[in-house]
Amino acid sequence: MAEHNDLGKLGEELAVEFLRKNGYEILETNWTFQKAEIDIIAKKENILAIVEVKTRSSLEFGLPQDFVKPKKIQLLVKAVNEYVNSNDLEVEVRFDIIAIHKEGKSFVMDHLIDAFYYF
Numbered sequence: 001m002a003e004h005n006d007l008g009k010l011g012e013e014l015a016v017e018f019l020r021k022n023g024y025e026i027l028e029t030n031w032t033f034q035k036a037e038i039d040i041i042a043k044k045e046n047i048l049a050i051v052e053v054k055t056r057s058s059l060e061f062g063l064p065q066d067f068v069k070p071k072k073i074q075l076l077v078k079a080v081n082e083y084v085n086s087n088d089l090e091v092e093v094r095f096d097i098i099a100i101h102k103e104g105k106s107f108v109m110d111h112l113i114d115a116f117y118y119f
Helices: 003-021 070-086
Strands: 025-033 036-044 047-056 092-103 106-112
Touching: 003 025, 003 036, 003 047, 003 092, 003 106, 025 070, 036 070, 047 070, 070 092
Parallel strands: 047 092
Antiparallel strands: 025 036, 036 047, 092 106
């Protein structure tokens, strides 16, 4: 596996651990529908958090969250609609980003709640 894939997988594991510690129930990881993949589907109270995890080895090329592009958002919206409908859920849906970057030998994590909206 390429080094960037290892970093991405580690980032997702760190994000799951962070969410659990903060009271979220992890429903799915790497859930796919057609061409879309949702990194983490988590639930806290009556909120379904759709979490995109972005991990970078440095901030040299920009903040991790800046790499969530409109096309990705469009795919996430399509996938979450399928997930909610197929599971017959009555929940509020929220889109979050967990941005992770390496600083020295440790990682810095930023949980952006309601990171983007859709219409």
